Amino acid sequence: MDSDASVSDAAALAVSSKVQEKLTRLGINNEMDLALHLPIRYEDETHVFPIAHAPHGMVVQIEGVIVHNEIVAKPRRQLVCRIEDCSGSLCMRLLNFYGSQVKAYAVGKRVRLLGEIRQGFFGAEMVHPKCRIVKEHEPLATAMTPVYAVTAGLPQKTLARLIHQILRHPKQPGLFDETLPDGIICRYRLPGFKDSVFTLHHPPPDTQINLLQSRKHPAWQRVKFDELLAQQLSMRLHYRQRRSRTAPQLDQKHDHGLRIRFLAQMDFSLTMAQEKVIAEICRDLTSKYPMQRLLQGDVGSGKTIVAAIAALQAIENGYQAAIMAPTEILAEQHFQKLSAWFRPLGIQVGWLSSGQKKKDRQSALAAIESGTAMLAVGTHALFQEQVSFYQLGLAIIDEQHRFGVHQRLALRMKGMQQHAGIFPHQLMMSATPIPRTLSMSYFADLDVSIIDELPPGRSPVITKLVADNRRSEVVARIQQACRQGKQVYWVCPLIEESETLQLQTAVETCETLCRIFTDLNVGLVHGRLTAQEKTNMMTLFKQGDIQLLVATTVIEVGVDVPNASLMVIENAERMGLSQLHQLRGRVGRGADASVCILLYQQPLSSIARERLKIIFEHTDGFEIARQDLRLRGPGEFLGARQSGVPMLRFADLDQDGALLTDAQSVADEMLNDYPDLAQRHIRRWLGDKTEYLRV
Numbered sequence: 001m002d003s004d005a006s007v008s009d010a011a012a013l014a015v016s017s018k019v020q021e022k023l024t025r026l027g028i029n030n031e032m033d034l035a036l037h038l039p040i041r042y043e044d045e046t047h048v049f050p051i052a053h054a055p056h057g058m059v060v061q062i063e064g065v066i067v068h069n070e071i072v073a074k075p076r077r078q079l080v081c082r083i084e085d086c087s088g089s090l091c092m093r094l095l096n097f098y099g100s101q102v103k104a105y106a107v108g109k110r111v112r113l114l115g116e117i118r119q120g121f122f123g124a125e126m127v128h129p130k131c132r133i134v135k136e137h138e139p140l141a142t143a144m145t146p147v148y149a150v151t152a153g154l155p156q157k158t159l160a161r162l163i164h165q166i167l168r169h170p171k172q173p174g175l176f177d178e179t180l181p182d183g184i185i186c187r188y189r190l191p192g193f194k195d196s197v198f199t200l201h202h203p204p205p206d207t208q209i210n211l212l213q214s215r216k217h218p219a220w221q222r223v224k225f226d227e228l229l230a231q232q233l234s235m236r237l238h239y240r241q242r243r244s245r246t247a248p249q250l251d252q253k254h255d256h257g258l259r260i261r262f263l264a265q266m267d268f269s270l271t272m273a274q275e276k277v278i279a280e281i282c283r284d285l286t287s288k289y290p291m292q293r294l295l296q297g298d299v300g301s302g303k304t305i306v307a308a309i310a311a312l313q314a315i316e317n318g319y320q321a322a323i324m325a326p327t328e329i330l331a332e333q334h335f336q337k338l339s340a341w342f343r344p345l346g347i348q349v350g351w352l353s354s355g356q357k358k359k360d361r362q363s364a365l366a367a368i369e370s371g372t373a374m375l376a377v378g379t380h381a382l383f384q385e386q387v388s389f390y391q392l393g394l395a396i397i398d399e400q401h402r403f404g405v406h407q408r409l410a411l412r413m414k415g416m417q418q419h420a421g422i423f424p425h426q427l428m429m430s431a432t433p434i435p436r437t438l439s440m441s442y443f444a445d446l447d448v449s450i451i452d453e454l455p456p457g458r459s460p461v462i463t464k465l466v467a468d469n470r471r472s473e474v475v476a477r478i479q480q481a482c483r484q485g486k487q488v489y490w491v492c493p494l495i496e497e498s499e500t501l502q503l504q505t506a507v508e509t510c511e512t513l514c515r516i517f518t519d520l521n522v523g524l525v526h527g528r529l530t531a532q533e534k535t536n537m538m539t540l541f542k543q544g545d546i547q548l549l550v551a552t553t554v555i556e557v558g559v560d561v562p563n564a565s566l567m568v569i570e571n572a573e574r575m576g577l578s579q580l581h582q583l584r585g586r587v588g589r590g591a592d593a594s595v596c597i598l599l600y601q602q603p604l605s606s607i608a609r610e611r612l613k614i615i616f617e618h619t620d621g622f623e624i625a626r627q628d629l630r631l632r633g634p635g636e637f638l639g640a641r642q643s644g645v646p647m648l649r650f651a652d653l654d655q656d657g658a659l660l661t662d663a664q665s666v667a668d669e670m671l672n673d674y675p676d677l678a679q680r681h682i683r684r685w686l687g688d689k690t691e692y693l694r695v
């Protein structure tokens, strides 16, 4: 890549270290960063409206002479100026002002105001407009004025000047060179890169402002296309890199001996959707490249059994499989379930958790190392350095969205431990469905299988929203359900600020409920219990010895007790959509009609109201995820805002789906036919960051 040296050696900016420090806060470290610090919006100072005819409800510029100037004391201290032109007049109100402004905006002065006109107490008014003193016949701006994201100590003007300098006199040769081949530019009718960046910083006078503001202008389209393309290229490269690695080929045995014996133990048959994803996964396992497949399926769709069947294929070929879960409770539950399933097949399951006794751990480690245990189940303890596998063929990560972004990245990078140049296959499972545009962008280097059907005989969960002052009705309902032999979860509020407080609340709730339900057995699980205590409590609940289980959100993932058919969630307004969906998924697992009661505290914020409405109206995880993405945006949705890994800055997955599709098809063409341009393109957009978030 020597020919690209000029691109990789991004020229440092010729600014003082003080200014550089502020630029860094805005993510600007080199000339291209600065050139791509595109305006967040524009102001139109290219013409002046007559005051009487200026449209309301949008930002407009007016010009007039100050005819009155007064500091008003009530209802609060403010500076009020009346401005007049030949068509009419309006008020400018400044709630915060300096003494110097009182002097400057003296009667007789001519000013231009930029702002929104509203109907106020004094008639037409502008509150805190941008105000500039001008001479009569002062020329108007000839272009739209860009407005940049700034940071303290680095005002608009300085930033605009720095950007202007880079556009005019970049130090780095070829800074704005085209990275797309002509053919692609023509095919998609894209404007040039340089032109686009220039246009966005200095829109020519005839530019349609609404296209600029709404980011639909061709120049925006080009920039967004380039950004999406960089993401696709980096994903495809990662995909190709994986294809250059070697994995054990895990053949499907003709007689499917183990699988048939395994399925014979079940008192149900697989759904069509399960059959389909099993076929996809098991085909990948036979390949000599490491699989990286994401298995998506709504809560309760039956992913565990799919994982078990994939594991059997590895084991049948003499390789080990490992299943990792994000919480102790879930890992333990998998261990119990899989041991019960695999024991009759003569397969030993090893168990690793951070909380276990040293002796147990030693013997589990030994069994995993010698291959006596062909399946290993555990929490992230499975990934720790001391664990060495006899021969790992398949790593399964359950509820992968629950692992932190950095953990997820680390898992993907390492592909778990490689052994003598052989990489294990990876299967990631998630109950948080990923909307299509997200899976095409942030997940583009993964293969995806989807279970789009629930096992038969499930009746959908009925969701009820109940204001907290109607708790007594809820209590009556619990009593009734338990008399009928059903079991109930009571989920305590999430208190993000303090784990101690959360624990305290859970304990108090449990005590209160014990006092109310003297005839019921009430249990409590929370994050501070030891692994053993949690297991014991869950076992009691599973066996039906406990009717009412008070729990913190530790039960959110994966817990499977089919007889539990009523769930109460306290302070549901504090929880996120995917969390509510996951929690609700703990009921509705048996044949009984299930109910989930969301208790909420009034008053509701508008966002909380919207969330509760969504969870009330929808049970389909995909739809809930789509709405969640819409509400929160991809950064929050993926839990990646603070990860430091680049997210999309300009493209909006909701609006730019078509561009994404184009970028996707261009990526492979570029890598095959124009590898040098592809490299330059990636480096322009990613610099040394080298990769987009992979989740």
Ligand code: ADP
Binding pocket: 268, 269, 270, 271, 274, 297, 298, 299, 300, 301, 302, 303, 304, 305, 431, 455, 456, 558, 560, 562, 589
């Ligand atoms: P999830 O996809 O949320 O991990 P699980 O694997 O825990 O779901 O499965 C939920 C429940 O459904 C379990 O009790 C499991 O035994 C049961 N189950 C799985 N597949 C089927 C099926 N094909 N028919 C009936 N029940 C099934």
Ligand code: MG
Binding pocket: 303, 304, 398, 558
């Ligand atoms: Mg599960």
